[in-house]
Amino acid sequence: MNKAVILGCNYYIGLSTIRCLGVHGIHTVAVDYNENDRYGSESKYCSERLIAPYYKEDPKGFVRFLIDYAKNQSITPVLIPCHDSYVEVIDEYLEELRECYFIPQTEKGLYTKVMNKETLHSLAMEHGMAVPETVRIDEENYIEKVEEIIKYPCIVKPTDSPTFVATFRRKLFKVYNREELLAAIEKAQKADLEVIVQRIIPGFDDHMYTFDAYLNQDSKVTHWVTCQKHRQYPINFGASVYTEQKYVQELYDIGAPFLEAIGYKGFAEIEFKKDAETGKFYLIEINARITNLNNLLYKVGVNFPYLTYRELTGAPLEPYAVKEDKHRVFWYAYEDMLAIKGYIKTGQLTRKQVFVSLMKKKAYAIWDWSDPKPGITYFKKIAGKFLKKR
Template identity: 75%
Template structure:
C-alpha cells in the first residue's frame, strides 16, 4: 500500500482510534499536530510517522503549504483524515487545492461547512423535511415573543460556529431559564464575536440521544452504517459521548440516509438525534462530518470507518456493510465518564444501582488497549501532571 494515511490531530483519542484502525491493516499512518505536547495518540505502536505542523488557526497558509509540500514528496497521494472540527473547516476552505495532493472523500466545497454550521444545517434539514427543534434567530422579527410562546423556557442558546464557541467557553451551549439569562447569554456570545440561535429543549433524559453513523461512497449513497444510543455524556445533558452503546434503530437509517444522500454528501458523517420522550419523534440535533468519539465502537461492531475510507479512496472499496442487530457493545471513555457519573448522582438523574448495572457490557475503550498500551500510560501521565499543577497552585 503506497498511499499513506495522514491523520490530523493526535492530542485526543479520536486520532488514536483512527491510527489504530488503519495501522492494524498495515497502512503507513502519519500523525500530524501543531504541538508535540500531550499528543498521546502518536505514541501508538501503529503510528508510523509523526510530524509537527504550523498551527491551523495562527498560520493557515503555512499549514496548507506544509501539507501540500509533504504530499508532493510522496510516491502516491496520501489519504487525508481530519479528527477535529477545526481541521475540517480548513480542509473545506482549501478543498480544491488540497485535492490536487490528497485523497479526500468530499468533492464539493462547502458541504462540510453547511452541515457544521447550526443555522445552515437547520435550514437544510427543514428543506429536506427532517424534524429539527423549534428555532429562533436573534435578528428575526418578534424574536423574544417566539422564544416565550413557541420555544419557552428553559431553552438552549447554541452557536452557529461550534468549534469557535467551544474554544472560547469550553462548553457546547448555554442553557437559560428566563429572559434575563437569555439576553445575558446572547450578549456574552456577541462580545466574543460569535453568532447564536435559540432552540427548544426536546424532552428526554440523555439516553434519548441517538446517532446514525454512515459512510457514503463516491456516488453519495450510504454504503456502510450503524446506529447507537447514548447512555451518559459529559458535561451531563449537553455534552459528548462518554458511555454509549451500539443499538439497532432502523428508523434512524430511514431518516439519516435520505438526508445525507439528498445533500450529495460523500465520506463519513454522524447525525445526532434526540427522541422526544413525549411523542417518540426523532429530531436532528447536529451533524459531525469527521471521525467521531464513537469510532472505536463502530470499528469493534464491524464498521471500521477509517479503513473503509482508505480502501474506497485508494481504489479497492470494501463490500457494503451494516450492523442490523444489537451487539451489546458500549463505548467507554472512563476518565470523563467518572466525572459524568458524579454529576448524574449529584443531580439525582441516576442512582448508584443504575450506574453499577450499566458496566456489565463488553466495552470498546476510548484509550486503553492490551495490544497497544503505551498511549494509555502517556495519557495517564498527562492527567497526573494536570492534577499535580492544579494542587501546586493552591
C-alpha cells in the same frame, strides 16, 4: 502504499484512527501543531510524527505544509481529519488539497453547511427532516418569539461549534428566563460569535442517538451503524462518554435519504434526539469527521477510517450494516467518572443504575492491551494535573 495523513492526534479520536489503519499495515502520519499531549501518536501503529503550522493562526501556512508534504510522496496520500477545525480548513482549501490528496468530499462548502447549525437547520427543513424549533436573534421581536414558541428553559446554541467550545469550554448555554437569555446572548456577542435559540427536546440523555454512515463517491450509503447514548460530559449537553451500539432501523430510514439527497460523500455522524413525549426523532447536528465513537464502531464490525482509505485508493469494501445489538459500549472512563458524579448529584441517576450499566462489554476510548503506550502517556498526564491541583 498510499500513506494516511491524520490531522489531530492529541485526542483519542486521532488515536483510534491510527489504530484502525495501522492494524491493516497502512503507513500512518500523525500531524499536530505542537508536541503537547499528542498521546495518539505514541501508538505503535503510528509510522510518522509531524508538526505543522497552527491552523488557526496560520491556515495558509498549514495548507502549504500539507501540500508540500504530499508533493514529496511518490503516491497520493489519503487525508483524514479528526477535529472540526481541520474539517473547516479542508473545506476552505478543498480544491487545492484535492490536487494532491485523496479526500472523500468533492463539493466545496458542503462540509461547512452541515457543520454550521443555522445552515444545517435550513438544509434539514428543505428535505423534510424534523429539527428543534429555532429562533434567530436577528429576527424581529425575537424575545417574544422565544417566550411564545420555544419557552423556558431553552438553549442558546452556536452556529460555529468549534470556536464556541474553544472560547467557553462548553457546547451551549442553557437558560431559564429572559435575564439569562439576554446575558448568554451578550456573552456570545462579546466574543463575536453567532448564536441561535432552540427548544429543548424532552428526554434524558439516553434519548440521544447516532446514525454513523459512510457514503461512497456516488453519494450512496454503503456502511452504517446506529448507537444510543447513555451518558455525556458535561451532563445533558456534552460529548459521549458512555454510548452503546443499538440497532435502530428508523434512524437509517431517516438519515440515509437525507445524506444522499444533499450529495454527501465520506463519513458522517448524524446526532438525533428522540422526543420522550412523542417518540419522534429530531436532527440535532452532524459530525463531518471521525468521531468519539470510532473505536466502538470498529469493535462492532465497521472500520470507517479503513473503508474510507480503501474506497479512495480504488479497492472499496463490500457494503455492510450492523443490524443486531452487539451489547458493547464506548467508554471514556475519565470523563464518565466526572459525568456520573454530576448525574448522581442532580438525581438523574442512582448509584445502582450506574453500577449495572458498567457491566457491559467495553470499547475503550484510549486503553488497549496490545498498544498500551498511549494509555500510559495519558494516565501520566491526568495524574500530573491531579497532583498539581492537589
